[in-house]
Each structure stands twice: as structure tokens, then as C-alpha cells.
Amino acid sequence: MTHTFHQISPHVHWLSPDSTTDRPVLGVISGARGSLIVDAGNSPAHARILLKEIERHKLPAPAYLFLTHWHWDHVFGAARFSLPTFAHHETVRIVERMSQFDWSNAALDQRVRDGLEIEFCRDMLKAELPNRAGLVIRPPEIAISGQVNVHLGDVTCQLIHVGGDHAHDSTVAFVPEDRLMFLGDCIYDDLHHGPRRVTTQKLLPLYERLLAYDADCYLPSHHSEPITHQALAEECALLTKISQTVERLGDNRESILAALPQALGGPLETDHIEIADAFLAGLRLPEVESVL
């Protein structure tokens, strides 16, 4: 798959993701005082593609970098940017720890055995960066706890910590002038604690919070297309119905699957079963600790 680089609104461009090696969406928010980059990419090569596109499109020079959360695919390109970097204070803490790790195959395999890394990330990391001898992981300089507004002249980037099941440090970038929000991975499942899981307690308030912003367009990091406000609201309605059924029937998968067609008003699709299973995993394990 090849990346595409598009302008999506007056101040925002985005580089499409590539699932081959789990490369996420990267963003460029450009104002009169420079550009803010959303996420560093999963390798120096990934970061370089973005920098070349910025040059090719003659966009304002990069002035800041922002990391949405600590996962490798969003931070491993950071050394390619010599820019002041914003991230949540937990992202800063964890990336500082990751910068000390041994990233050899043997050490990586051991961390998978110790439960500090998952097989999916290990395999994607090996595919993206077969040679990691010179790998430098650069921790962010500027720690956010609630919200920081970065003023780029004619446009503002609101960096807002939202948390969620996927990663407790998840932070989004809202651009009020363009009614657009980069979501990072915040709406996705937790992958690091056994079966894919989401919780009613975290996921539904998170959706409500995201929908409360005056945004027409949302960019989740591993979606190949941005989603509209209406599509996110419809997703929220579907998740709410499935979660209510799981909460009502408890840890009883058969009854949940039997009740869902009526609750959803239509036949059960694979996607619905996967969501129900993720809520069930959340019911069984409501609270988790960060793996790092």
C-alpha cells in the first residue's frame, strides 16, 4: 500500500495510514507561525515521507510535534524531527522508559514473554524496522496534563487529554477553526490485556465527550478515511445498544448474542459479535494497570 497526502480543510493535511506495517495517520496543522505535526510515525522512514510531502507542498515549516499516546507506531519516528514535542505526562514517562530499552529481537521476544509487549506490535515492529541497531527513541519535552492550546497564528491546536481503554494517556488534537479532530487511537480497543477489550465506563463517556466538540470531521489513526460527526454518532449509538445488552445480561455470551438482533433491530453481523465480545472482556476485567 502507498500513502497519500491530502489537504482536508483550510489548515490541515493528512498522510493516510498503511496497515502493512501498522503505520498510523500523520497530520499537519499549518498556520502563519508554522506547522504542528500530529504523531511522529512508526520509523524514521515513515517520518521522512511526511517531511518530504510538507516540502513538496511548500507548507509552513514544522514548528512543533505532538504525540497522541505512547505506542511505538506513533513515536518511533520522533528522532527524525528536531522539534519541541508535546505529549501527555504519562506518554513522556513511558517513552522515556522505552528509550532505555534494548530493542534487539531477543529482548523484544523476552518482553512479549513477560507480558510487556504484544505479538502483534513485535511482528509489525520487526517488519517496519528489521535493523534497529541505530534506533533512537526521542522522548517528548513538554508534558500536558489536561489541555494545552498551541496558537499558530490564524489557527489553534487544542491538545486535549481524553484517556480511554486503548491507552490511558490518549490525547486528541482539535482544530476549532477547521472543525476537525485527530483522534489518535483513543476510540480503539485495549490490545494489551488479553482479549481485545473495551469498557462501558470508559468508552461511552469518551464518545459523548468527542461528539460534544464542534467538529465535522474526525481522523482515527488507523482508519483509511476520516469519519463525519454523524458517522461517529451512529457508531456511538450502536456501541451503546450493545453495551446496554451486555450490562443487562451480564457474563452470559449466549444470551447476549440471542438478545442482540432485537436490541439492534436487525440481523447480527460479525462486527456486532466482536464488539459484544470486547465489552464482555471489559466486564470481566474492568480495571487494568498500564503495562509500562
Ligand SMILES: [Zn+2]
Ligand atoms: Zn495505539
